[in-house]
Amino acid sequence: MRIEQLRERSDLGVISAGALKSLGVPNPWLKCRPGGPWQRMHPGVVLLHNGPPTRNQQLTAALLRAGPGAVVTGAEACRRHGLPARGPEIHVLIPGTARGSGTLILERASPMPPASTVDGFPLVSADRAVVDACRQLRSPDDATALIAAAIQKGRSTPESLRAEATTNRYGTKLVRAVLKELGRAESVAERDARRLSRKIRLTTQHWNATIANAHGVIIGRPDAWFDDVGLAWEIDSKAFHYGPRDYERTLARNSRYAAAGILVVQTLPTRLRDHPEQVARELKKAHRAAAARPRPPVRIVEVT
Structure with a gap:
């Protein structure tokens, strides 16, 4: 032939x-x-x-080696879900037994996870792909970057990743540690913000409230909202700002605030922790400036 x-x-x-x-x-x-x-x-x-084989040829060969029912997970699946995962290996889950070679990882899974076809290849969910990719990592920074990207791009949530890591606990210590640290950092930042607002007597009962304009269009959901003067306080953690798209989202949010006449104070958790006096001065000045102009026609709304 x-x-x-x-x-x-x-x-x-x-x-x-x-x-x-x-x-x-x-x-x-x-x-x-x-x-x-x-x-x-x-x-x-x-x-x-x-x-030299193309990446698609390498993936095709890996799936052919793995046999019927195989699905792609790990770093390769992450990249095909649009996430910046590191690692040259191709990680494939199989219903039976087979041996990998070189950078091909063949892992038996029972039960097999659900999969969807992306660009002609069967991929696990983004949650499973992120967890399996992190299982091959040794650097907490690399794991944090991948998890943060998955959350920021809307492929995953902290809750869904935590559930996946709990379901598949083997080798997921790093994933669980990163999720715990990110959750702790966010809760600590909010605690510090509440403590500072009480200390400088700018207390507010509106934390994580949803703000809309006079027509009911959602503007934002600031960490703290001073409703009397229309002032938003955002504690912007670097943990979830890794790419240009994340930066664009922050700019878009601030543009919505500006268009609605809302003043906004942005604070990094590290400044809140290390330089609370400076943050306090900034917040009080912003509150005075907000009080000196007419309050914008915005309101708190309930989101169901």
């Missing part, structure tokens, strides 16, 4: 040795020797050229 016909029977030029034999190539490994026209990708898997 001509090579063009073999390529037509392959998937992106990737084909099993068994399929080649059934198509009249009795010993395909002879063509995979050094200098040969083909190359061996995995045991029983052949690429019908000897040049």
Whole structure:
């Protein structure tokens, strides 16, 4: 059979040795020797050229090696979900048993997680992909960056990641530690903010309230809202601001505040912790400035 016909029977030029034999190539490994026209990708898997394989060809070969029912997880699945995961390995979950090789990780899963097709490949959910990717990491900073990106891009929530890490606890110590630290950092920042507002006698009962304009259009949900003067206080944690899209969202939020006539004070948790006196001065000045102009026509709304 001509090579063009073999390529037509392959998937992106990737084909099993068994399929080649059934198509009249009795010993395909002879063509995979050094200098040969083909190359061996995995045991029983052949690429019908000897040049560098594309990432899609590598993934196709990994799934062919893994067998029916296999799904992609880990860093590769994260990247295909639009998340900036590190790691060259291809991590595949399988219903049976098989051995990986090189940067191919084959892991038996029972039960198999749900999967969806993205660009022709079966991927686990973003939650499962993030948790499995973090299982291969050793750096808390890398794990934090990936988890923060998943949350900021709306692929995951802290609750869904926590549930996934609880369901699949093997090797998830780093994930659970990062989620715990992020949750602690947010709660500590809010505690410090409440304490400071009481200390400088700018108390407010409106924390995480939803603000809308006169027409009911949602403007924002500031960490603290001083309703008497229309002043918003945002404790902007760096933990969830890693990419340009996150920066754009912050700018868009501030633009909505400005368009509605709302003054906003932005504070990093580290400044709140290390320089509370400076933050207190900024907050009091902003409150005086807000009180000196007409209060904007905005109100607190209940969101169901």
